[in-house]
Amino acid sequence: MTIKSTINADLTHFNTLGLPVIAPRLIEVFSVDDLFKLSRENFFEKEKPFILGGGSNILFRKALTRPVLKISISGIRVQEEDDNHVWIESGAGENWHNLVSWAVDRHYGGIENLALIPGTVGAAPIQNIGAYGVELEQVFESLEYFDLQDYLVKSFESENCEFGYRDSIFKRKLKGKVIITTVTLRLQKKNHVPNISYQALKSYLDERNIINPSIRQVFGAVIAIRQSKLPDPAMIGNAGSFFKNPVINQSAFQLLKEKYPDMPAYPLDHGQVKIPAGWLIEKAGWKGRRVGNVGTYDNQALVIVNHGGATGDEVYRHAVRIQKSVRKNFGIGLEPEVNIVE
Ligand SMILES: Cc1cc2nc3c(=O)[nH]c(=O)nc-3n(C[C@H](O)[C@H](O)[C@H](O)COP(=O)(O)OP(=O)(O)OC[C@H]3O[C@@H](n4cnc5c(N)ncnc54)[C@H](O)[C@@H]3O)c2cc1C
Structure with missing residues (x-):
């Protein structure tokens, strides 16, 4: 197959959150030879493309100003x-x-x-x-x-x-x-x-x-x-777990445990403890909660969903609201697992 190129590409079906983002160009490559060909044309230096797989771990915050390079090397x-x-x-x-x-x-x-x-x-x-x-x-x-x-x-x-x-x-x-x-x-x-x-x-x-x-x-x-x-992205837009499970030290965990005796935790090496981010988000009151077109999934608070018509920035703002709320309640910072593309 030869390199495929689309101008002003709609990426709605190229990201599982289903965000209707436009890229100036979508280029699809099928082999390493295609990559060599593009490098001979100085494509990478000039265009600084965003590399895309299946789009299931990204949040496009807004329209892209650079091309998207979809990797479709098979076998x-x-x-x-x-x-x-x-x-x-x-x-x-x-x-x-x-x-x-x-x-x-x-x-x-x-x-x-x-x-x-x-x-x-x-x-x-x-x-x-x-x-x-x-x-x-x-x-x-x-x-x-x-x-x-x-x-x-x-x-x-x-x-x-x-x-x-x-x-x-x-x-x-x-x-x-x-x-x-x-x-x-x-x-x-x-x-x-x-x-x-x-x-x-x-x-x-x-x-x-x-x-x-x-x-x-x-x-x-x-x-x-x-x-x-988990919600099927074909039915409701989402990018799986939006945040990583935070890791805190044992003494911080003991203090929290006194206040929240039912807080689940998984011990790790070096006196560290992993807390399920979904539990923190749920306890902070976000499970199933909807703001505009965006919400937190009914069955799993760790998943942010696009109820239809959401923009990337709306999803981003929802994630920030959750982070602030969890920090306020538990003093724990949540790090996104999803790659945020500015
Ligand atoms: C419903 C749902 C459930 C999920 N469950 C899990 C789970 O259980 N465990 C888990 O770990 N993840 C999970 N994920 C997250 C996601 O599926 C994984 O992170 C997956 O590996 C992302 O693959 P992708 O091809 O869609 O990557 P993309 O979203 O396209 O890209 C992710 C990042 O990788 C870069 N990238 C992609 N391809 C390449 C390449 N060939 N070379 C260099 N850079 C590249 C992109 O630039 C981007 O930064 C889930 C997601 C969803 C929507």
Whole structure:
């Protein structure tokens, strides 16, 4: 396929919040050769494009003044295998959930807990996607990227990616400086022991008397739980969890716990404690609350929804209201998980 270009593109269907944002140009690339071609035309220097995957983790605050470059590099292949493992290389533009289904169909274990996360494979390392007790870094082997500083293709192993909780080097030092083109995962071919430590997943399986679930049973359970809890962006615009779960130190947590004995918390290393942001937002009175065209989802306070007709700035202002309210009530700052594009 050749590079596709649209002038004055409406991005409503290119962001899961469904915001009707216009970009001066939308360019879609299908291969690394397309990226080389654009660099020979000095496109990157001149235009400083915004890199887009599936648009499920971004908030466009207003109309864009620079072009949007959509990464649609496809292809899934087995790169290597040994007795126990298989290394899968996927193009950055592949749909993440399709890759998970592809692996489950072949009984390759390791990513079944990450079913139904929207977006592309190329964006998965950016925030080290995670769900139901598993994070991408646990199966991540390497990636290739197109360096926007010297226009060369390079590779990174896991240790270069500085993965953290919903975080990586690509959200910090390398933000906007690279285009991820392929991602390689190491999956389990034999004797895979699914991770069912996450309480909601464990309860779902226990209720059905599933003691030693197969990869497919875990995949099915995760899909069922997600469908019951999270809004489908095709029905109601949203970008998933809007904020990260804040991490505070043990002494700050003890003080809060005296005031709010039912406050849930997950202990981490180094005396740190993770608090569910959804609980803080709910307690601050925002669950299901609507202001104009924007609101907080009825079943999950962590998700900001577009009830129809919202602008990017309205969504942004709603997020700021929530942040201020949580800070006022609990003295805790909420950091957006969603990438805000100014
Ligand atoms: C309903 C819903 C549920 C969700 N659940 C989860 C969840 O359980 N766990 C979780 O971790 N996330 C979740 N998310 C967030 C989102 O799905 C992930 O962050 C996903 O990885 C984003 O992929 P994307 O292709 O849509 O990225 P985009 O939103 O298009 O982009 C995100 C960022 O990555 C950059 N980017 C995208 N592609 C590339 C590339 N190839 N090279 C370089 N930079 C790139 C963009 O510039 C942007 O800064 C959810 C979102 C929704 C809407």
